[in-house]
Each structure stands twice: as C-alpha cells, then as structure tokens.
Amino acid sequence: MTLLDAAAETAPTDPWSAVVGQPRAVAALVSAVASPVHAYLLVGPRGSGKRAAAAAFAGELIVAADGRAGSDPGRARRHRRLAGREEHPDVFVLSPAGNSLRLQEEVAQLIVEASRTPVEGSRKVLVVDRFHTATPAAAAALLKPVEEPAASVVWVLLAEQVLPEHVTIASRCTRMDFGHVSDDEIASVLVSEGLVEADRAAAVAAAAAGNLHRARILVADERVAVRREAWWSVPDRLDGTGAAVALLVAELRAMIDEAGGALTERHRAETVALEEREEQFGVRGSGRATIEARHKREHRHFRTDEIRFGLATLTSRYRDRITSSPGDDPAAIRRTAAAMRAIDRLRATAESLIRSPNEALALQALLLDLPRPA
Secondary structure: OOHHHHHHHHOOOOOOOOOOOOHHHHHHHHHHOOOOOOEEEEEOOOOOOHHHHHHHHHHHHHHHHOOOOOOOHHHHHHHHHHHHOOOOOOEEEEOOOOOOEOHHHHHHHHHHHHHOOOOOOOOEEEEEOOHHHEOHHHHHHHHHHHHOOOOOEEEEEEEOOOOHHHHHHHOOOEEEEOOOOOHHHHHHHHHHOOOOOHHHHHHHHHHHOOOHHHHHHHOOOOOHHHHHHHHHOHHHHOOOOHHHHHHHHHHHHHHHHHHOHHHHHHHHHHHHHHHHHHHHHOOOOOOHHHHHHHHHHHHHHHHHHHHHHHHHHHHHHHHHHHHOOOOOOHHHHHHHHHHHHHHHHHHHHHHHHHHOOOHHHHHHHHHHHOOOOO
C-alpha cells in the first residue's frame, strides 16, 4: 500500500461532515468552490463550526485548483484529509496566541505567507481565526493584502462578530453567516459519538448554548445542572448591597474554577504526551510554546463560555418573569419594564465579553444593576 493509498483510506467520505447544523453556510461555500473570490468572512458564535467549515472549504478549493486531482481520486482525498486536519502545506491557519490579533509577528507572518507561492499546486488558502480580536492597527495592515492578494491566494477570515473597526476589511470579503447549533443537533452528535447517554444529552446540549466544542467538554461534567441552578437563583439572593454581590461573584467564579477541572485534566494529559515526545526526540521543534498558548486560550474561552451560560440562564429567568406577569395594572407594567431592562443589561454584558473585560468587575457591575424578583 502506498502512502497515498493510506491517506485515502483515512480520509472522510464527506469533507463537510464535521460542520454540524449549518446547511445554508455549507451550501454557499460548496457553490463558491467552482469560482472563488479573493476573500471570505465567516461570521458566527464560537463553536458554530466556522473553523471546521474553513478547513473543508480550503480542501475543496485546493482540489478544484489541482488539475490532476480530477482524474486521481486518491490525490483529491489526500488534499481533503490534510486540509481537514489543518496540515496541508498550502493551507496556513493562524489563531492569535493572546487575547488579540496583533500587528507585530502575527499579521507580519500572515503578510509573508500571502506573498509565498503554493507548495503543491496553484492555490493557497490563508485562514485567520478569531479575526474579531484584531486590533485596529492589525486590521488596517491586513486591508491591502486581503483586498489585493496574489491570484493564487484565497483568504478566509473567521469572526464572532464584525466590529466597527473591521467594517472596511469586511466589505472586501464575501460574508457567510453561521448560527448557533440547535440543542437537538448537538444532542444527536453527542449520542452518535458515544460521548453521553441519550437521557443526559439534552441537558448537556442546553448548557452548551449552541457551542458543539463546549458540549464535548461538558459531557464529563456532572455538575452542569448545579451550576445552572446557582445562576438561576442569583436574583433571589440580591438585596441591594455590595456585600451580597461580592459574595455571589466569588461563589460563581469558584464554581467556574471547579468546572474547568476536566479541561485541566485533558491539558495535563497533552502535556505529559508532549514531555514523552521531547524525551524521545528532543525539545527542538516540539511545539511546546504553541501548545501552552493553546491551553491558556482554551481555559480563557472556557471561562467566557461559562459566563455566557450563566448570562443565558439569567436571561431565561427574567423572560419567565415577563410571561408570568400578564395584565396592564401598574405593578405588572413595572415588573415587565424591570425585567426588560435586566435582559438588555445581560445582553450588553454578554457582548462585552468579546473584549475580555476583568471578569470579577464585570460580574459585580452586572449584579449591582439587576432587579430582585417582585
């Protein structure tokens, strides 16, 4: 068996199978393969499948540009397999190491990669993850490379939202929107992958809030329901004092710390495996810095997702208040108005998380503004 045959055997039969619950976005990307433009912007929440879609799209673009792949199925499958793993020499994926995509080093590296010719064929795909974190200077520096790339280059930018400072570069891209993956679809995937029993899948999916990646982490977490109840009960414990708010925030953050234990264990296992490889083959080229940066990023994302989970739980609590307070008497009107203001405040806090605010201060400011149940 040749290496090409082995690659073909391990390639997925459907390169889009990793993208769950996004039929419109997938259909649009499939249609774009035949005649691609210079740049695409995939916009949607974390865990909606943007990065998996970008990898599948990159593989299809490279296959379409490879004249030999049409008559050589094994060659085409190899392109798709390597692109799906983000290991293809003509697919460059950059994910910011820190909280933001910075001008120095990261954007400079992108610009250098955009100037290089493809290694294996006539097309190269540059994928920029978390583009919404780009600083204004970084976005400005990328404008011309994205707007006027070499004929062989296709840019794929991934963002959770389009911020005002990114509107100019977004206008140079073809935009495709990704929504939250439905709870039913997440539950179905978890069961089909054998990660959780059907009777628990729905609860895990609901806690994941449309994020399939988060759902796969939560399957090992038996205390999801406990944390939901803790967030749900927050309004009942507010008494208008800063002391009550400080205590609540401390308790919620401690629960988030505890919830991150499963992720910490997974990272510890990866670190042990890395140390074994370094002992066997040497430290040089082991990728330790990259892995450590990813671990920090994943922990930060996990905490943010836990807070979003809590904010969504609180939003449901206040929406229940609206539906349970019918009537046009002054008291009902006041309760509804207070609940609507609370929902607006929760939404604003959720939106602010994209800029990585101080966690404790953001939660304290929020809880000081929330009304108690009437």
